[in-house]
Amino acid sequence: MKNKITLFIIWYILWMCLTWPFDPEHAIVGIAVAGFITFITSDLFTPRLEHFGQINRYLWFFYFVFLxxxxxxxxxxxxxxxxxxxKLPIHPGIVKVKTDLxxxxxxxxxxxxxxxxSGTLCVDVDQERRFLYVHSLDVKSQDTGESAQLIVNKFEKVLERIFE
Amino acid sequence: MNNIIGTVFIIIGLVFDVIGCIGLIRFPDVYSRLQSSTKCAVLGTVSILLGTFIIRGVSPTGVKAFLTAVFLLLTAPVAAHALARGAYKSAARLWEKSVCDDYAENK
Structure with a gap:
């Protein structure tokens, strides 16, 4: 129930932003719309409520946006x-990178x-969710996937602090 | 002042959009094309929307432009991922000069 209320508040804020200058008609319709969307999506999203109160995560998210x-x-x-x-200098290929998330x-x-x-395209996520298959525009023949792995590690460190 | 900065953003966005379209034609296979179309087109469009936001400020148009930019940043990569995976599953080949294909071992 708490999850649903949180989702409802998020959708309602989004609705109020979409209909920006505040007026009561939109506010009333918004309750119905946000309620309906919450009903549809409540089993797709299960926000972990304990994460919402932690200021650290917001600061890391702010840093993440700039990164x-x-x-x-x-x-x-x-x-x-x-x-x-x-000359079209590309050396494309699909490489496998590991993630700890x-x-x-x-x-x-x-x-x-x-x-x-970062010049890559996520093609698939492994079933056990430990590997990402990534199409990279510039695979060097010796170090297969190492450049992609570097970028994954860079984002991973920040995302770990936001979502884990 | 805001007008000038916003116009600069819009021009940068248009340039990236055009480059994305050129890439769509020049690159050899589905995956590389998706790369150029998602990256350049998304950054170009987001830049145009941000330019609109800067020019209009916090007004109905500006706020909607900003929200659209965020929405685009969240959804465009998901669409690209779905297209790439679908293409691979329906046996769209990589370019013959591709370096490696680690995904093949997965099947």
Missing amino acids: FLGECLKANINVAIRVLNP KSEIGITFLGNCLTLA
Whole structure:
């Protein structure tokens, strides 16, 4: 029940942001909409409530946003240079990288980050959820997957403190 | 002042969007194409939306643009992941000059 109330509050805040200038009609309709969405999604998301009160996690999340935006920009410039280079210097391949994250939301965020930052694309997550199969644009022939592993480790350390 | 900064963001976004489309044509296989289309198109579009947010400020348009940017950042990689996995399962081949394919051993 507590989970559902938390979800309801989150969806309601989102609804109020979407209908930004406050007015009572939207506020009333929002209760119905947020209630319906909570009813649909309550078995998809199970927020761990004890995590919401810990200030540390918010600070790490703030740091994570900046880390992510920096990496994203770097990766984009990297890909843009490769696209515009007439020789098309890419060495693509699918590599396997290991992760230590356990929670589902942590792995989801890691996969999303890998796709948006760092010249890699998350193709699949292993059943036992210890490996990510990652398509990388620049696999060096000797150190297969090492560059991707470095970036995974970088995000992992931060995500561990936010979601685990 | 806000107008100028916002316009700069929008121009950067357009440049990245165009590069993403060029990559979509130039890259050789599904996976590389997905890389260029997700990365460049997402950053380009997010940049355009942020530019809108900067120009309009905290107003109905601005807040919606900002929320759309966050929504796009969360959902676009999921779509790319689903497309890539689906492509592999339906036997879309990697480029013949690809270096390695660790996923093949998984089957």
